[in-house]
Amino acid sequence: MPSLDLANPTEEHRMLREMVRDWTQEHVEPQALEYDRDEKFNLELMRSMGELGLLGISAPEEYGGAGMDAVACTIVHEELSASDPGFCLAYLAHSMLFVNNLAYNGNEEQKARILPKVCSGEWIGAMAMSEPDAGTDVLGLTTTAVQQDDGSWKLNGRKMWITNGCIDEDGTPADVVWVYARTGTDDRGRVQMSTFLVEAGMPGFSVGQKIYDKTGMRASNTAELVFDDCVVPAANLVGGVGESLIHMMGNLELERLTLAAMALGIARRSLDDMNSYATDRTAFGSKIRDFGQIQRFIGEGWAKYRAMRAYIYDTANNLTIGVAGQRLDSDGVKLFATTAAKEIADSAMQVMGGYGYVGEYNVERLWRDAKLLEIGGGTLESHQKNITRDLARDGEAINR
Numbered sequence: 001m002p003s004l005d006l007a008n009p010t011e012e013h014r015m016l017r018e019m020v021r022d023w024t025q026e027h028v029e030p031q032a033l034e035y036d037r038d039e040k041f042n043l044e045l046m047r048s049m050g051e052l053g054l055l056g057i058s059a060p061e062e063y064g065g066a067g068m069d070a071v072a073c074t075i076v077h078e079e080l081s082a083s084d085p086g087f088c089l090a091y092l093a094h095s096m097l098f099v100n101n102l103a104y105n106g107n108e109e110q111k112a113r114i115l116p117k118v119c120s121g122e123w124i125g126a127m128a129m130s131e132p133d134a135g136t137d138v139l140g141l142t143t144t145a146v147q148q149d150d151g152s153w154k155l156n157g158r159k160m161w162i163t164n165g166c167i168d169e170d171g172t173p174a175d176v177v178w179v180y181a182r183t184g185t186d187d188r189g190r191v192q193m194s195t196f197l198v199e200a201g202m203p204g205f206s207v208g209q210k211i212y213d214k215t216g217m218r219a220s221n222t223a224e225l226v227f228d229d230c231v232v233p234a235a236n237l238v239g240g241v242g243e244s245l246i247h248m249m250g251n252l253e254l255e256r257l258t259l260a261a262m263a264l265g266i267a268r269r270s271l272d273d274m275n276s277y278a279t280d281r282t283a284f285g286s287k288i289r290d291f292g293q294i295q296r297f298i299g300e301g302w303a304k305y306r307a308m309r310a311y312i313y314d315t316a317n318n319l320t321i322g323v324a325g326q327r328l329d330s331d332g333v334k335l336f337a338t339t340a341a342k343e344i345a346d347s348a349m350q351v352m353g354g355y356g357y358v359g360e361y362n363v364e365r366l367w368r369d370a371k372l373l374e375i376g377g378g379t380l381e382s383h384q385k386n387i388t389r390d391l392a393r394d395g396e397a398i399n400r
């Protein structure tokens with residue numbers, strides 16, 4: 001009788017993991033150091049993931065996707081991130097923040113026109129929520145969209161920190177961006193937000209700047225986007241006017257789960273590297289793994305890694321994509337796993353001494369990349385706030 005394996009609940013999941021792990025070893029690992037050092041996004045490598053069916057992993061098969069579940073999404077992010085979290089972040093922005101959002105919230109015309117292109121890798125997608133003056137405070141966004149007499153919309157404003165916002169060094173924007181903009185106020189005077197599909201080449205849409213000198217995630221492009229009287233056809237409004245919160249909330253749970261999965265990949269790799277190093281390295285006539293202080297790094301790293309893995313895959317097995325209701329745990333896994341990953345990467349660097357501090361030995365890159373996960377897709381503080389709020393509403397969750 002096989003034992004319960006939350007991380008590989010079916011044969012299909014196990015095969016997916018094996019395929020992504022092999023592919024990552026062959027294609028992602030060899031380029032990771034160079035693309036981080038050069039602060040470049042490997043666009044061709046990303047496009048090639050279309051052939052593997054990974055770019056539309058959660059999108060329906062009829063539009064070119066793989067139609068898989070949240071566990072599958074978690075597996076892909078864990079495996080990619082164990083090698084190259086920066087590249088994985090670009091993949092997440094495309095496949096989770098754009099493709100999944102469109103697959104679950106777009107109308108038939110939008111899905112039929114755009115999904116096959118983003119699932120194949122012909123088009124690269126991004127999602128633009130954050131602005132220079134509004135991040136956690138989403139309702140504080142100031143980008144506006146005003147409907148014109150002919151039904152089209154005019155967007156004005158700037159978006160900041162957009163992963164895949166540009167796809168090269170020449171200011172070429174993403175082919176299509178999922179943009180949240182303010183379209184007025186509702187009956188109760190609250191900000192009303194609507195969602196638009198902005199495509200490269202639409203007048204008034206451009207890249208303000210590619211952001212350089214990031215601490216980590218340097219193999220993903222981060223950009224400022226500018227909307228200057230940007231004209232968006234009526235057909236590119238997603239859902240109804242004022243429906244952005246529905247799109248945001250539905251997608252955020254999968255985003256946070258897969259960001260936690262990235263943390264898991266970082267933790268696994270860091271633990272693996274520190275464990276083998278502790279055997280190979282000797283000091284004072286002993287393997288360093290014989291020293292109690294080194295055992296603390298390895299022992300605590302193992303326990304934290306196993307705890308995050310169990311919580312993440314438990315949440316993934318219970319998350320139905322497109323159905324809201326798992327926020328308590330999607331916030332919970334991201335809160336716990338991101339800091340745990342940062343700590344395990346830090347332990348790995350400490351165990352590896354001077355070698356841990358240089359790029360060739362990988363953990364310094366993982367250590368830098370890990371920090372972003374405590375900020376992007378919701379800060380640690382926003383998770384603490386959400387969890388506390390949700391437990392005020394449903395304290396019974398603790399005893400279930």
Ligand SMILES: Cc1cc2nc3c(=O)[nH]c(=O)nc-3n(C[C@H](O)[C@H](O)[C@H](O)COP(=O)(O)OP(=O)(O)OC[C@H]3O[C@@H](n4cnc5c(N)ncnc54)[C@H](O)[C@@H]3O)c2cc1C
Nearest residue numbers: 127128129130134135136161162163375376377378379381
């Ligand atoms: C590399 C990178 C990639 C990114 N990719 C994307 C992307 O693709 N799309 C996108 O839309 N955004 C993206 N972001 C933006 C990211 O989601 C935001 O940086 C994040 O949401 C935090 O927003 P902020 O930077 O404006 O900080 P703020 O919201 O200004 O927060 C500053 C500090 O105040 C704290 N704070 C704020 N409000 C509260 C509160 N109510 N209670 C307690 N503390 C609070 C925060 O936790 C934080 O510590 C990316 C960011 C980075 C760095």
